[in-house]
Amino acid sequence: MSWTFVGIWLGALLSLSLYSFLYKDNPFYKFAEHLFVGMSAGYWVIYNIKNVLIPNWWNNLVPAEGGFQPIWLIPGTLALFMLLRIVPKLSSLSRMSLSLIVGTGAGLSLTAMLQTNALAQVNGTIIALGQGGDLLSWISNIIIVTGVVCGLVYFFFSKAHTGVVGGAANIGITILMVAFGASFGYTVMARISLLIGQTQFLLFEWLPTMGIHL
Amino acid sequence: MATFVENLGRIDRRIIFIVMALSVVVPLAMRLSLPIPIGEGPSKDMYDAVEALPSGSTVLLSFDYxxxxxxxxxxxxxxxxxxxxRKDIKIVSLxxxxxxxxxxxxxxRSVADSLGKEEYTDWVNLGYKTGGGVLIVRMGSDIQSVFPVDYDGNPVGDMPVMDGISRLSDFDMILSLSAGDPGVPAWVMMAGDRYNIPIGGGCTAVSAPQFYPYLGTGQMVGLLGGLKGAADYETMVRVGVENPPAGTATPGMAAQSVAHLVIMLFIILGNISYLAGKKKKGGAK
Known part of the structure; x- marks a missing residue:
């Protein structure tokens, strides 16, 4: 009996246990759920120690070629501060680490986020109508520009949504609904894809271990 | 009749689950095959962008899932x-x-073994590093400062696949297969827009609508969205190849289509039942 065989059977039995929730809550589902949560937590702790803490911090603090680099005590101390959240009297120290993370993250991504998700998109909308192309692209460009403008009008609350403004807002909300519908359709596809993946595993990997070949 | 139609809206959810399961299991078990027509779109754009790369190019492939x-x-x-x-393009992955x-x-590895490609010469896996966007920014100036060794501990500087590659801008294209954050947005923000490198890749269907604006502005050269995108690419890659290896996305699309039909059917039945109930209530008034 190989480890692959054991793995396939474990995967199959746990999958079926989880799917059994669709009938009703039961001990098999509870067992699989708790096992998953426990295994995930344990796995992440070990993975982060081995792949993040040791190579990124410990190996720099105490290099293999010898010596000791005290500068690396600073990130170590900040990491320790994060863990002090579980000690009520010292939990405020974690704010120092958190502020560093938030400050670095915000500073790094502020301009990039603005450029990528705002300015580039605005730029794309401005040039859309002026671009050449066939009739379909021209219609598509008009829909994009109209959709963006009317969508923004819908979120403009300093004027009552009546008359022209109301009409534009209605077009805006309609465009938003179409976008939400497309998003929902994609979500359905994603969930069915996961079911398909697990079904392929059960049909073409698990059943053959019992001599059933479809 | 009205009662039957109204009752359609009160079907036990477990019956719906069974029908949904059958709509997936039966097409897969019967190996049902449906055509996958590929027209102009993000999947074709992705394929064309890769196809346009000359042999000997180097691509960064990021597995963010x-x-x-x-x-x-x-x-x-x-x-x-x-x-x-197949196009003799070198892959540096992380x-x-x-x-x-x-x-x-x-x-x-499975593809390299079947095509006779050698690790460290034609492809390499640098491994995982935490940091997301920060990591990408650092790679923009010096890759080896972030990845001095690959995931096996071999020095990256000694590898033939890394010849001429020292920073992100040395890559001809960056591809990200993304299940969330960090993933495609981080690569577009921190690499594509910053260093003007073509960005492409694939994502889960859930996140595909979020990335479509990047296609319209040219911030991405192409995008594979969900299982459909994967099936499109599998189909395009198989064209002109003798005995192409079987993929898993293409067979899954038949089950996907049947499941979608069943969902649409249930939505229609639910609405008919709702309208019938509403009409009856209106009549009673």
Missing amino acids: DPSTMPELQPMAVALSQHLM ALWPMGVSLGNEAM
Whole structure:
């Protein structure tokens, strides 16, 4: 009996246990759920120690070629501060680490986020109508520009949504609904894809271990 | 009749689950095959962008997902690896998600073995590093400061596949297979827009609508969205190849289509039942 065989059977039995929730809550589902949560937590702790803490911090603090680099005590101390959240009297120290993370993250991504998700998109909308192309692209460009403008009008609350403004807002909300519908359709596809993946595993990997070949 | 129609809206949810399960199991078990027409769109754009790369180019392939999204993203990883390696394009891979390392390795090794490509010469897996966007920014100036060794501990500087590659702008294209954050947005923001490198890749169907604006502005050269995107790419990669290896996305699309039909049917039945109930209530008044 190989480890692959054991793995396939474990995967199959746990999958079926989880799917059994669709009938009703039961001990098999509870067992699989708790096992998953426990295994995930344990796995992440070990993975982060081995792949993040040791190579990124410990190996720099105490290099293999010898010596000791005290500068690396600073990130170590900040990491320790994060863990002090579980000690009520010292939990405020974690704010120092958190502020560093938030400050670095915000500073790094502020301009990039603005450029990528705002300015580039605005730029794309401005040039859309002026671009050449066939009739379909021209219609598509008009829909994009109209959709963006009317969508923004819908979120403009300093004027009552009546008359022209109301009409534009209605077009805006309609465009938003179409976008939400497309998003929902994609979500359905994603969930069915996961079911398909697990079904392929059960049909073409698990059943053959019992001599059933479809 | 009205009662029957009204009762349609009160079907036990477990019956719906059974019908949904059958709509997936039966097409897969019967190996039902439906045509996958590929027209102009993000998948074709992705294929054309890779096809336009000359042999000897080097592409950065980032595996930013874990097993929970394998059914959608792993077929993309295999198909993209096949396309790149067949065109003699070198692959330098890494992962912004920890589990992406082994999944990417699995995909690339299987393709490399079948095509006779050598690790460290034609492809390499640098491994996982935490940091997301910060990591990408650092790679923009010096890759080896972030990845001095690959995931096996071999010095990256000694590898032939890394010849002429010292920073992100040395890559001809960056591809990200993304299940969330960090993933495609981080690569577009921190690499594509900053260093003007073509960005492409694939994502789960859930996140595809979020990335479509990047296609319209040219911030991405192409995008594979969900299982459909994976099946499109599998189909395009198989064209003109003798005995192409079987993929998992294409067979899954038949089940996907049947399941979607069943969902549409249930939505229609639910609405008919709702309208019938509403009409009856209106009549009673």
